[in-house]
Amino acid sequence: MIIRFVGFGGQGIVLSSYIIGKSAVLDGKRAIQNQSYGSESRGGECRGDVIISDEEIYELEPVNQDVLVALTQPGYEKFIPHLKPGGTLIVDKDLVITDEKMEPENIARYAIPATDIAHKKFGRKIIANMVMLGYMNTLLNQVTFESLEKAVLENVPKGTEKLNLDAMREGIELAKQESAR
Amino acid sequence: MGFNEDRKRYLAGLEDKTYFMLGDEACAYGAIFAGCDFFAGYPITPASEVAERLAEELPKAGGLCIQMEDELASMAAIVGASWTGGRSMTATSGPGFSLMQENIGYAIMTETPCVLVDVQRSGPSTGQATKPAQGDMMQARWGTHGDHNIIALSPNSAQECFDMMQECFNLADTYRTPVILLMDGEIGHIRESVTMPALSSIKPAARKMAKPGEDVFGGEELVPGITHYGMGQNVHVTGSTHKANGMRDVTTPHVHEALVKRIYNKIDDNREKIIRVEKDISQNGQSKIGVIAYGATARPSLGAVRAARDDGKNIDFMRLITIWPFARKQVAEFAKNLDMILVPEMNLGQISREIERFVNCKVVSVPKIGGVPHTVEEIYDAITEVAS
Incomplete structure (x- = not known):
């Protein structure tokens, strides 16, 4: 399973891929996390990739991904051609306008107001990535929630643990409603 | 050398656990487990995380980490630190590695154990600063001038970055060489x-120490015992040609010949003890095609x-773990029944030409530069092209 997170620096893109990778390792799976970002610490294009497997991982930088999580329009436009046909696309619906003409065949498309929820419900746009993480993992069931929580707790700034976990649980609930529909 | 109480306390908090970390970070922790006492370096992508992590962690383990003014000074500092008895290292990438070459020669000539980490990026010059490459294979071998040998290892995972730091320090101390x-x-x-x-x-190799009054740069053995500053022995440490006692003699032909040959041979004669390769041979032994990477x-x-x-082709595989000294015997043995060897590497064929020198079969370079590693498919296609 190859998952790509894209967005701007400052949205927690690299952290999201790190947390998924770390959770997979905690689950006893193999994982590789990889990233690319500009020299700016905030605002530049940013991507975080994670590969999860039960077997040895040979491909270090796969060209195509199974899942694309996009938090910005340029990120979506640049990387959507690399989503595998039949793959899964998750976007922040207030930040990304999708265009079917650009998309590979038979993909599953999900659009959620992650940043809006983070802002309105928690007063912190910066935790939109946690909403996304919870949502994505509930849809795809890649890592156990036990490990995911552990990885979040270990890697978010001290004092923000509850905030981040609550945001993640909000994403989980959203995905449960989605699948109930 | 060895572990003091600070180090033991620090490592007790880390030992026997699994982490999720960068290859660079694994290298830094591997160094601390290997007993590294001193790091001197200058930041450079993609090696900076080695220095960053050591700057944070090494002092907690009782070691010292210094950011120097440049790579020339960094290399000089680790040579000096080694002569005080510490395990010393630096980390850099292509442009910095180029700047270190002169003092690498000095470390070779003065037989100073030390470890350099070169996290290779795309060159020449500043090249693609943030993109990976394997373009320094020959620079590692021949970057510094004069006849010499070098030991270089190549890890293929974050775990090996960790593990190989112990091996690097042990080899450095065993053979008194960078x-x-x-x-x-x-x-x-x-x-x-x-x-x-x-x-x-963890079993760090001990340096062989010279007995009081014994020559530090010669004698019967290929690797003479060393002494450390402060131990009471007056020793002259020079990069110029020197006699067994360390004193300069830059005009007598046999003095130079004996010194340089011994320094060369202490690695060459021990190559089978140093070299490691890993093979994955097709089960039926019918392969005519091999891949070395x-x-x-x-x-x-x-x-x-x-x-x-899986597609029914018989292909043999060999991984070079030790790059220098070159595994010529192992490569020749691997090639014995093959018609062809493919050599994928992230340069324009540096090691493929080295392989060519030691085999009778055809060697096909599968180069890739530009900052993106080979994909499985690209190498698979290269195999099917020659196998069909």
Whole structure:
């Protein structure tokens, strides 16, 4: 399973891929996390990739991904051609306008107001990535929630643990409603 | 050398656990487990995380970390630190590695144990600063002038970055020579699981010490005992040609010949003890095609070999773990029944030409530059093209 997170620096893109990778390792799976970002610490294009497997991982930088999580329009436009046909696309619906003409065949498309929820419900746009993480993992069931929580707790700034976990649980609930529909 | 109380206390908090970290970070922790006492370096992508992590962690373990003014000074500092009895290291990438070459020669000539980490990036010059490459394979071998030998190892995972730091320091102390961990930016910058061992399993090699009054730069053995500053022995340490007692003699032909040949031979004569390769041979032994790779490239290479086998092709695989001294005997043996060897590498064929020198079969370079590693498919296609 190859998952790509894209967005701007400052949205927690690299952290999201790190947390998924770390959770997979905690689950006893193999994982590789990889990233690319500009020299700016905030605002530049940013991507975080994670590969999860039960077997040895040979491909270090796969060209195509199974899942694309996009938090910005340029990120979506640049990387959507690399989503595998039949793959899964998750976007922040207030930040990304999708265009079917650009998309590979038979993909599953999900659009959620992650940043809006983070802002309105928690007063912190910066935790939109946690909403996304919870949502994505509930849809795809890649890592156990036990490990995911552990990885979040270990890697978010001290004092923000509850905030981040609550945001993640909000994403989980959203995905449960989605699948109930 | 060895572990003081600070180090033991620090390592007790880390040992026997699994982490998810960068190859660069694994290298830094591997150094602390290996008993590294001193780091001097200058930041450079994609090696900076080695220095960053050591700056944070090494002092907690009772070591010292200094950011120097440049790479020339960094290399000089680790040579000096080694003569005080510490295990010393630096970390850099291509442009910095170029600047270190003169003092690498000095470390070779003065027989100073020390470890250099070169996290290779795309060159020449500043090149693609943030992109990985394997372009320093020959620079590691011949970057400094004059006749010499060098030891260089190439890890293909974050775990090996950790493990090989112990091996590098042990080789450096055993052979009294600089040792290079020839990483690539790909392995340095991926995160993977890394398991740190139990402290009790770490066995640092001890340096052979010269007896009081004994010559530090010669004698019967290929590797003479060393002495350290402050131990009471007056020793002259010079990069100029010197006699067994360290004093300069830059005009007598046999003095130079004896010194340089011994320094050369102490690695050459021990090559079979130093060299490590890993083989994955087709079960039926019918292969006519082989693949040789190292570092990051070994990963997609092995994936391609296994995929080709799944398709019914017989392909043999070998990974060079030790790059220098070159595994010429192992490569020749691997090639014995093959018609052709493919060599994928992230340069324009540096090691493929080295392989060519020691085999009778055809050697096909599968080069890739530009900052993106080979994919399994690219190497698979290269195999099917020659296998059909």
